[in-house]
Amino acid sequence: MNTPIINIEHIARVYDMGGEKVHALRDVSLNIYPNEYIAIMGPSGSGKSTMMNILGCLDTPSSGIYNFKGLDVKEMDDNDLAEIRNREIGFVFQTFNLLPRASALKNVELPLVYSGVSRSERRDRAIKTLEEVGLGDRMQHKPNELSGGQRQRVAIARALVTKPSIILADEPTGNLDSKTGVEIMRLFQELWKRGNTIIVVTHEEDIARHAHRIVRIRDGKVESDTTNPQSAIA
Amino acid sequence: MKISEFFETTRISFEALSSNKMRSFLTTLGVVIGIFFVVLMGWAINGLDSTLDKTFNAIGTDMLYVDKWNWAGGRNWRNVEARKDITYAQALEFCKRIKSAEVVMPQGRAWGRQVQFKNQLLNGITIMGVPHQYALTPSGNVFQGRFFSQFEDMNSADVAVIGYNVAINLFPDSNSLGKTIKIAGRSFTIIGVIEKRGTFITDFMDNQCYIPLSSFFGIFGTTGRSISIAIKAGSEEQLDEVRSEAVGIMRAVRNTPPGAEDDFAINESQAFREESKTMRIAVYGIGLGLTALSFIVGMIGIMNIMFVTVTERTKEIGIRKALGATRTSILIQFLTEAAALCFTGAVIAFVICSIAIYATVKIFDLAFPPYIPPALLLIATVVSILVGIIAGLIPAMRASRMNTVDALRYE
Structure with missing residues (x-):
């Protein structure tokens, strides 16, 4: 196989909680390759949130190696991390995390503001991406004028608009009813088919089932890393 | 960014x-x-x-006024009050002696007088007795009519040039020229109106009436009042020279003992500054x-x-x-x-x-x-x-x- 986008070797993350050391991650190694569709699973307290924060460059490991496209993330400062999040990672959150006062269009434009894209190009790209997720007719609506499913689609458009190397989704259906959840998972399937690399962090087996590879984490360690025979690889 | x-x-x-x-x-x-x-x-x-x-422009930036009183305060009022009046004779002597000034003239002033037009009265007017040369100073700019002539001056003519406020108040909607007003019981014909000069700090300037000095003495007499002397230096640069000459002459004319303080004031527009x-x-x-x-x-x-x-x-x-x-x-x-x-x-x-x-x-x-x-x-x-x-x-x-x-x- 080709070179991995993400190369993690023996990383650990230790939090200092008032003198007490909490080992959220103990020893995790993982390679993620282009156009993979991975589910990271684990019960609450397993370290999967920490894993997601580190994968998303929101946090850095205490020890071990984390290479993102060959760049050493562990040595990056705040600004480098912000830049890599901006360019390489598209986040989709459980609670959508849209800016409430901004329209769908402005929300999708936001990451492009931080990459210094001109106003007109920002607009064009945001419109195109919103159309791709089926929200061409909802662009001027504010989040509170949209349904949960539509909000998550806005969030997905926002994740896609910078053409990132990976899409990192944290419980993307957690706040949706099951029917809408299925729609959103279908959209991820669609995105994967178009060549995107997708990482879904979840505790639901139903959601993980869509992925082609399932990494289970327990007590800060990788419990299992298996391909998913059930998923229909097109 | x-x-x-x-x-x-x-x-x-x-x-x-x-x-x-x-x-x-x-x-x-x-x-x-x-x-x-x-x-x-x-x-x-x-x-x-x-x-x-x-x-400053209205008073004239190159003007000096020799007076008994200082314009700006800050001095012992009693000392100033105790100064002897500047007499008309002293003023004439001064005018004769001074060489560096462009124009120099004595002027008499009567405060708080009444001016009457028909049965209309105007109070608080300063009557100024001035020679015809007054027309040469910035204060003598008429915007209607003319200033009085040397001939009228010498003959104690009954002519008056009135200040802006006097004109506005007595003749709000008609021309004042040629009208007859009464000053201290004597009738004067208005021949000119001085342009507006006063500002909020010098409003009094517009509440004045100008009559020939000889006419002024005719009404108010020469004694019992202090005469002031207006000096036009010619330019601001000459002020210093003219001032020092004026001080010297004035002290001589008034016999001020050597070493004593000046018993008169030399006022100028800078006082307002x-x-x-x-x-x-x-x-x-x-x-x-x-x-x-x-x-x-x-x-x-x-x-x-x-x-x-x-x-x-x-x-x-x-x-x-x-x-x-x-x-x-x-x-x-x-x-x-x-x-x-x-x-x-x-x-x-x-x-x-x-x-x-x-x-x-x-x-x-x-x-x-x-x-x-x-x-x-x-x-x-x-x-x-x-x-x-x-x-x-x-x-x-x-x-x-x-x-x-x-x-x-x-x-």
Whole structure:
């Protein structure tokens, strides 16, 4: 196989909680390759949130190696991390995390503001991406004028608009009813088919089932890393 | 930080402010009041200056007046009161001796007189007895009719040139020329009106009537009053020379013993400048004090509200950081917001000031022009933005240093 986008070797993350050391991650190694569709699973307290924060460059490991496209993330400062999040990672959150006062269009434009894209190009790209997720007719609506499913689609458009190397989704259906959840998972399937690399962090087996590879984490360690025979690889 | 990001940040800032209009307005009130005082002070000082310039020009910047009294205070009033009057003979002697002056003339003055036209009375008018040369000084500019001639002067003619206010009050809607007025029981024909010269500090200048000096003595007599001498130096550069010659001659004429203080005053328009200095300092002091005070209060208010804003928008900060906003971006976003808040305050203040100043000038009919110097607006704007940046600095730093993961989790 080709070179991995993400190369993690023996990383650990230790939090200092008032003198007490909490080992959220103990020893995790993982390679993620282009156009993979991975589910990271684990019960609450397993370290999967920490894993997601580190994968998303929101946090850095205490020890071990984390290479993102060959760049050493562990040595990056705040600004480098912000830049890599901006360019390489598209986040989709459980609670959508849209800016409430901004329209769908402005929300999708936001990451492009931080990459210094001109106003007109920002607009064009945001419109195109919103159309791709089926929200061409909802662009001027504010989040509170949209349904949960539509909000998550806005969030997905926002994740896609910078053409990132990976899409990192944290419980993307957690706040949706099951029917809408299925729609959103279908959209991820669609995105994967178009060549995107997708990482879904979840505790639901139903959601993980869509992925082609399932990494289970327990007590800060990788419990299992298996391909998913059930998923229909097109 | 890229330019396109900065524009977007500015837009976002104003949007954030307008989503909380009442709060933004109340917060910026301190700045509004601060700027209001600055502009008002600037306007007052500007008005004061232009008024003073007008005054100096009206009196004549190259004029000296030898008098018993000093124009500006600051001296022992009793000492001044005790000075001997300058007699007409002394004045004539002085006029004969002085060589460096361009024009020199004695003038008599009678305060608080009545002027009568038919059955209309005007009180508090100063009657000035002057020779025909008075027409050569800036104070003698007539805008209607003419000044009296040498012939009329020598013959004690019953002609009068009246001040602007006298004309306005006695003849509000008709031409005063050729009309006959009574001064101390004697009839005078009006032959000219002096142009408006007075300002709010020298309003008395327009409440004067000028008659030939000989006619003046005819009515009021030569004794029991102090004569003053008007000297036109010719130019401001010659003032010093003329002044020192005038002092020498006057001391000689009045037999002032060597070593004794001058028992007369040499007045000039600079006296008003001295007087205005105190006024200026007072305006500056009060203005700057009030401005500083309201800016400090405003700053505290802004800092407080920015802390509230930052806390309220913790989640938004987390989202922005997750999407790639750097610390600098977040810092600038909140600084811009604080600056935008103050700038809005400044704009509101300008509007209020313009209305207030215009209304004041109209209502009180001030001689001050309703004019705000543009430099002042610029300074006020810059200061307001600086105030915003200083007040917003600590809250903005707190925002920029937030931990992204914690901020995202904040509910």
